Amino acid sequence: MKNSSVIQKLINAPYILWSVLFVIAPLIMVIYYAFTDRTGAFTLDNVKSIGDYLSTFILSVGYGAVATLICLIIAYPFAYFLAHTGASFQRMSVMLVMLPMWMSFLIRTYSWMTILGDSGVINSFLGRFGIEPLSMLNTPGAVILGMVYNFLPYMILPIYTVMAKMDGSLIEAAQDLGCGKLHCVKKVILPLSVPGIVSGITMVFVPSVSTFYITQKLGGGQINLIGDVIEGQFQTANNYNLGAALSLLLMVMILICLGVLGYFTDSEDEGGVLI
Amino acid sequence: MKNNPVIIDLQNISVSFGEQKILNNISLQIHDGEFVTLLGPSGCGKTTTLRIIAGFLNPDEGNVIFEGKNINGVPPYKRQVNTIFQRYALFPYLNVYENIAFGLRLKKMKEKDIQAKVKEMLELVNLKGFGSRNIDSLSGGQQQRVAIARALAVDPRVVLLDEPLGALDLKLRKDMQVELKNIQQKLGITFIYVTHDQEEALSMSDTIVVMNNGEIQHIGTPTDIYNEPKNAFVADFIGESNILDGIMREDFNVEFEGMRFKCVDKGFSQNEPVDVVVRPEDVDIVPENEGMLKGEVTSVTFKGVHYEIIVDINGFKWMIQTTEKSEVGDRIGISVKPDEIHIMKKSEYSGLYGDYSSFSEEFDILSDPTVSEEDSE
Incomplete structure (x- = not known):
């Protein structure tokens, strides 16, 4: 017994070390910076000046929500369709969904610049027909597109997982009790896929709200979301303290969102499909 | 029983999955109020027969006649037939009450009537006071009872039971056999029961249909089947x-x-x-x-x-x-x-x-x- 507990500790050690070094320590640093000024003295000024960025926060949440909603609308029917096709087609499609994730996020976003740009792929194609270049880059649409494109797999996969695991006899039972096709979706398939939807929403919403790269590259600096502000504080303004305070607020906000979502799934349920 | 009118008439039913013939020219008449058991080893076609009656599967050949009307191609939700599934198939996100009320709500019954019906069903299956319980918190036997209550709540003409007691332990299984038989006699509705357990078949049924290799080997009363086996x-x-x-x-x-x-x-x-x-x-x-x-x-x-x-x-x-x-x-x-x-x-x-x-x-x-x-x- 004693031996096994020593082994267990050894096995756990790297994980604990990792968490302390890369999760807990940075978190403490963020909190420290947030409540101090440049000289290291305790202050609440950083937290107080958060109010100036309220509109940015709201804008970020808005962008995140729109991107998440679009992902959900695309992913749900797709996942349903995928889960009900042949096994080999399913494997192939899941592979294709994951394929972009093997490539760097930065490269994928960059490539959209060359597609959407004024002299990009689309505009040069349209130009052949004498159509004036459309300005697609540096618009809210481009930012939303970038978010949807990059995070869509994170919505599809958890929903697909629940759909594929769904007990077919529950759907049969519902039909047996008088459910037509459409009713079945509403009364059985939708409630059963809630854990997948919640996972998907979380995994799309959180990175969408906090992204700065997508807004920089596809928004051309015209659209400032909270991620851009935080990045700016650290990189250009060199104001670690304000940056940390904003990060802290973002974290708290995301935790609240997760808490609200978690309310919709039973704690013991298979809520954590992929998270 | 045999004097009652025929409620389900299977006429020359054949089904194949790919090359494999699952049912080969099955004909069977089931009378109103009868307790019929389809008995056979696994893979004999008994569950397929049940699924054809339920409407989950359409036969390649042959007709399913329900009270004189051909119901080939009629979807499950339009049939007055309800299934009690092997693994219960209860909705995990609904409590006991809502599970039983599921079919009643689809019928757009008044809330007051639903309440009365669910109460009646809970009493029938000895689960009084369990209405607000979660499905997860119930034992296998209790879940089975909820499944029975849910199927019976919508007043089916025929109840299909697909090895409903298969997952229960021996003692509980024996008790449930008696209880199911009592419920069937009390309500006077037709039960079509699928099992591979010959003892279960002998002790519960009015009529046993012995199947093997997608064919009916013998139809008869339990005593007939035991004393005068056909082959x-x-x-x-x-x-x-x-x-x-x-x-x-x-x-x-x-x-x-x-x-x-x-x-x-x-x-x-x-x-x-x-x-x-x-x-x-x-x-x-x-x-x-x-x-x-x-x-x-x-x-x-x-x-x-x-x-x-x-x-x-x-x-x-x-x-x-x-x-x-x-x-x-x-x-x-x-x-x-x-x-x-x-x-x-x-x-x-x-x-x-x-x-x-x-x-x-x-x-x-x-x-x-x-x-x-x-x-x-």
Whole structure:
């Protein structure tokens, strides 16, 4: 017994070390910076000046929500369709969904610049027909597109997982009790896929709200979301303290969102499909 | 039961999955209020038959007639037939009350009526006061009861049960058998029950349909099926049977093991080869010199109520169930009364079943690891 507990500790050690070094320590640093000024003295000024960025926060949440909603609308029917096709087609499609994730996020976003740009792929194609270049880059649409494109797999996969695991006899039972096709979706398939939807929403919403790269590259600096502000504080303004305070607020906000979502799934349920 | 009108009439149903023929020309009439059991080994087509009646599957050929109307292609939700699923298929995100109310809400019943109906159903299945419980918090037996209540709540004309007790332990299963039978009699609705458990079938059913290889082997009452099995498969599948090769010399006279025996069967042609069935509990052990047939005891197993004795008679191993003990190696005689000999026509199953050679010492050696280990050394 004693031996096994020593082994267990050894096995756990790297994980604990990792968490302390890369999760807990940075978190403490963020909190420290947030409540101090440049000289290291305790202050609440950083937290107080958060109010100036309220509109940015709201804008970020808005962008995140729109991107998440679009992902959900695309992913749900797709996942349903995928889960009900042949096994080999399913494997192939899941592979294709994951394929972009093997490539760097930065490269994928960059490539959209060359597609959407004024002299990009689309505009040069349209130009052949004498159509004036459309300005697609540096618009809210481009930012939303970038978010949807990059995070869509994170919505599809958890929903697909629940759909594929769904007990077919529950759907049969519902039909047996008088459910037509459409009713079945509403009364059985939708409630059963809630854990997948919640996972998907979380995994799309959180990175969408906090992204700065997508807004920089596809928004051309015209659209400032909270991620851009935080990045700016650290990189250009060199104001670690304000940056940390904003990060802290973002974290708290995301935790609240997760808490609200978690309310919709039973704690013991298979809520954590992929998270 | 047979006087009631026919509620479900399956006419020449055939189903194939790819190359494999699952049901081969099945015809079956089920009467209103009847308790019918489809009995057979796994893969015999009994569940497929059930799914065709439920509407989850459409037959490749043949017709499903419900009260005189052809319901081929009618979707499940439009049929007055409800299924109790093997693994219950309760909705995990709804509590007991909402599960039972599921079908009633789809019928757009008034809330007050739903409440009364759910209450009535909970009482019927002995789950009074369980309405607000979560499905996860129930035991297997309780979940089964909820599944029964949910199916019965919508007032089906026919209830289909797909091995509903398969997941329960033996004691609970026996209790539920009695309870299901009581519920069926109380409500007077038709039950079509699928099982591979012959005892379950014998104790619950009005009519048993024995199936194998996608074909119906025998339809009859439990006593019919047991006492007058149609072929060697049925005789072997229901209870234990000694099945011997015989020749029908004339009416009421059959020859097997080189001896002539009186029997109560007639209507075979003269000298027709037949299968002869003698149930193990119908064989009497007598002193060797008084026996119609003589042989040596090769195995004795204590079964509680009786001993199971294997006797080698001219190389054919008989199983005998008796309350009197014999010893291995004893030479005994056996005697069989005429009405305990059952004659069957030859079938594709002749010669496949009914010899208890597998109870012999060779089998013991094969199945006893300690012996075979010593042997191999």
